[in-house]
Amino acid sequence: MPAESLIHPDDLPMARDALARYLADTDSRYQIQLRVTDGQAGWVWMRVRGRVVERDGQGAVLRIAGTSLNITGTRAAERDRKIAAEVLRSMSEAVAVIDADFCFVSVNPAFQRMTGYSESDVAGLNADLLDSDQHDAAFHAHIRAQAARTGEWSGELWQRRKDGEEFFAAVELRTVHDADLGTRLHVVVLNDITQHKRTEQELRYLANFDTLTSLPNRSLLSERLSRAIIRAQREDKRIAVLFLDLDRFKDVNDSLGHAAGDRILRATATRLQQTVGAHQTVARLGGDEFTIVIEDLEHTHDAERIAREIITAFEAPLLLEDRREITISPSIGISLYPDHSQVPTELLKQADTAMYQAKAAGRRTFMRYDDNMDVAVRQRATLSSALRKVLDRGELRLVFQPRLSLATSRVTGVEALLRWSSPEHGDIPPNDFIPLAEESGLILEIGEWVLREACLVLGRWRQHGLDALTVSVNVSVLQLLRGDFPDVVRRVLADTGIPPGLLELELTESVLMANAEQTAAKLHAFRQLGVALAIDDFGTGYSSLAYLKRLPITTIKIDKAFVDGLPNDTEDAAITSTVIAMGHSLGLNVVAEGVETEAQMRFLAGRGCDEIQGFWVAQPLDALQCLAFIRNWRPDTPARPAPVRVATLP
Numbered sequence: 001m002p003a004e005s006l007i008h009p010d011d012l013p014m015a016r017d018a019l020a021r022y023l024a025d026t027d028s029r030y031q032i033q034l035r036v037t038d039g040q041a042g043w044v045w046m047r048v049r050g051r052v053v054e055r056d057g058q059g060a061v062l063r064i065a066g067t068s069l070n071i072t073g074t075r076a077a078e079r080d081r082k083i084a085a086e087v088l089r090s091m092s093e094a095v096a097v098i099d100a101d102f103c104f105v106s107v108n109p110a111f112q113r114m115t116g117y118s119e120s121d122v123a124g125l126n127a128d129l130l131d132s133d134q135h136d137a138a139f140h141a142h143i144r145a146q147a148a149r150t151g152e153w154s155g156e157l158w159q160r161r162k163d164g165e166e167f168f169a170a171v172e173l174r175t176v177h178d179a180d181l182g183t184r185l186h187v188v189v190l191n192d193i194t195q196h197k198r199t200e201q202e203l204r205y206l207a208n209f210d211t212l213t214s215l216p217n218r219s220l221l222s223e224r225l226s227r228a229i230i231r232a233q234r235e236d237k238r239i240a241v242l243f244l245d246l247d248r249f250k251d252v253n254d255s256l257g258h259a260a261g262d263r264i265l266r267a268t269a270t271r272l273q274q275t276v277g278a279h280q281t282v283a284r285l286g287g288d289e290f291t292i293v294i295e296d297l298e299h300t301h302d303a304e305r306i307a308r309e310i311i312t313a314f315e316a317p318l319l320l321e322d323r324r325e326i327t328i329s330p331s332i333g334i335s336l337y338p339d340h341s342q343v344p345t346e347l348l349k350q351a352d353t354a355m356y357q358a359k360a361a362g363r364r365t366f367m368r369y370d371d372n373m374d375v376a377v378r379q380r381a382t383l384s385s386a387l388r389k390v391l392d393r394g395e396l397r398l399v400f401q402p403r404l405s406l407a408t409s410r411v412t413g414v415e416a417l418l419r420w421s422s423p424e425h426g427d428i429p430p431n432d433f434i435p436l437a438e439e440s441g442l443i444l445e446i447g448e449w450v451l452r453e454a455c456l457v458l459g460r461w462r463q464h465g466l467d468a469l470t471v472s473v474n475v476s477v478l479q480l481l482r483g484d485f486p487d488v489v490r491r492v493l494a495d496t497g498i499p500p501g502l503l504e505l506e507l508t509e510s511v512l513m514a515n516a517e518q519t520a521a522k523l524h525a526f527r528q529l530g531v532a533l534a535i536d537d538f539g540t541g542y543s544s545l546a547y548l549k550r551l552p553i554t555t556i557k558i559d560k561a562f563v564d565g566l567p568n569d570t571e572d573a574a575i576t577s578t579v580i581a582m583g584h585s586l587g588l589n590v591v592a593e594g595v596e597t598e599a600q601m602r603f604l605a606g607r608g609c610d611e612i613q614g615f616w617v618a619q620p621l622d623a624l625q626c627l628a629f630i631r632n633w634r635p636d637t638p639a640r641p642a643p644v645r646v647a648t649l650p
């Protein structure tokens with residue numbers, strides 16, 4: 001027993017107490033651990049053991065003998081072991097100690113939480129029970145070989161839990177030498193990073209794919225196009241970039257609602273991928289714009305063939321997820337590597353430009369890029385901005401083309417046709433500026449002006465006694481789908497005093513068919529007003545007889561394209577005869593457009609066509625000329641007077 005002066009003051013009470021208890025026979029042996037000064041600066045831990053070696057006659061202790069052992073080193077090692085065990089126990093990372101044969105020696109609680117295996121489950125078993133099938137045997141063998149050779153391995157790999165579920169783990173393996181066992185042990189630390197990996201994958205997906213259609217987005221498209229160009233350069237191949245935009249998608253979206261719009265976009269994505277095949281890149285750039293990259297082109301006309309196939313594929317209605325069917329057509333622009341550019345962004349821009357030209361050419365078609373298109377695009381932009389000022393500057397006017405009844409030889413009505421005479425750009429044909437007005441939405445304002453002006457002119461003519469004359473006004477799809485067009489018509493009729501039965505609205509066949517459901521309601525509203533409804537350009541769309549029957553149409557106007565070949569072209573003759581018969585069977589009035597010759601007129605009269613319109617009767621005339629024409633017209637004139645021509649744009 002060391003002298004009390006040498007014992008650490010904190011340990012002295014415990015040492016005294018232990019001695020007292022031993023002497024009182026409470027404890028059978030005397031054994032304590034305490035700090036004792038070594039006489040220098042520090043303290044050493046001693047294990048002190050003692051026992052009574054001499055007593056007096058009354059049994060009182062006279063002498064205790066014992067041993068003191070310096071245990072400073074052992075206590076430090078013990079403390080380190082305890083700390084290490086506690087650290088292992090409380091770690092969130094799973095730790096497994098495995099032997100040189102890769103069999104488990106011990107695992108910590110986090111290992112059990114992560115893998116489902118407790119220490120007793122795995123003790124002595126090979127660590128390959130965690131191997132997942134996501135990696136092949138060679139991969140696992142490689143890790144073990146490296147661990148055995150270098151004493152370390154770190155990386156990420158799939159592991160399998162006790163319940164079979166797989167998890168993605170970040171693994172650190174270090175080999176340590178166990179002096180006690182005289183062997184090498186591998187300490188393996190595992191971190192479950194499955195969630196992290198999923199988030200990373202989701203972020204990568206979001207950065208590269210369009211969430212609505214699951215197609216590659218603009219960023220992945222650019223990457224793929226760049227890679228395709230490198231491949232094509234190496235293999236001396238061609239690439240086509242097809243830029244596709246759905247015709248009038250905005251109107252459909254606005255009228256059917258955005259949920260339906262989303263369904264259309266998804267169905268479009270599927271139709272496109274099915275048409276071009278899974279190996280070609282179909283991407284969505286946003287809105288209703290899609291891009292297709294066709295690799296390994298043999299000939300440039302292969303790109304056009306594919307564009308044609310896409311347009312044909314869209315002739316069949318898209319079946320939406322809610323089982324609704326909708327027909328929508330695409331316009332496609334094509335650019336080619338290396339013919340047009342070798343730069344991805346340029347190719348995309350050129351295909352986009354060509355797509356706009358396809359739209360301008362009447363939609364539902366494709367165009368191959370050429371350098372002149374850039375000039376055309378600039379011209380369109382200039383015209384577009386000039387168009388914004390037409391109404392304020394009074395640059396618009398109407399011309400009127402008479403319509404003749406074949407039964408009575410009387411002029412029954414006129415079609416109002418819009419003209420734009422710009423001081424800067426000259427006379428611009430409606431086929432050039434109406435699509436621009438539709439794109440910008442200006443057609444709503446312009447269309448209302450046309451309607452009001454046509455009714456005002458008819459009102460003036462009625463004062464000259466032409467009180468049975470009708471006026472037809474062309475209506476753009478945008479007017480029909482957007483806003484309150486039936487209210488606009490009602491208001492204009494009320495303001496101008498025109499009886500509703502004298503107004504006819506002309507709608508093109510493709511407009512009616514592509515937006516059948518939404519337009520039907522509006523058409524019924526017009527019919528309730530008493531306004532007549534004509535299908536313009538009949539035969540150029542895809543309307544079915546059954547469908548026509550369901551629409552409250554009053555007139556069919558046979559497109560000029562079918563009249564042109566009359567009377568000799570057998571196909572045109574058959575088509576016009578059928579349309580006339582079909583129209584009559586549905587109780588409709590049939591008008592033939594673009595009649596230019598007497599022979600055409602006689603053929604149509606022979607087939608019972610009700611009315612004709614065209615240069616043979618008269619070109620479109622300004623209001624005064626037209627009034628004069630109608631008033632001078634003699635139904636009983638045996639020989640028709642020479643057709644009226646105007647010097648300016650018809």
Ligand SMILES: Nc1nc2c(ncn2[C@@H]2O[C@H](COP(=O)(O)O[C@H]3[C@@H](O)[C@H](n4cnc5c(=O)[nH]c(N)nc54)O[C@@H]3COP(=O)(O)O)[C@@H](O)[C@H]2O)c(=O)[nH]1
Nearest residue numbers: 417418430431450474475476536537594595596614615620
């Ligand atoms: N939404 C609106 N569209 C309009 C309006 N005004 C015209 N248009 C549409 O523009 C297209 C071109 O029209 P236009 O250049 O006026 O041509 C018309 C006639 O001039 C022409 N026509 C008539 N008869 C003959 C003929 O015998 N030969 C011949 N070569 N051309 C002829 O046809 C056009 C008539 O078109 P349609 O409407 O189909 O009856 C045209 O699509 C117009 O609809 C407007 O105010 N709003």
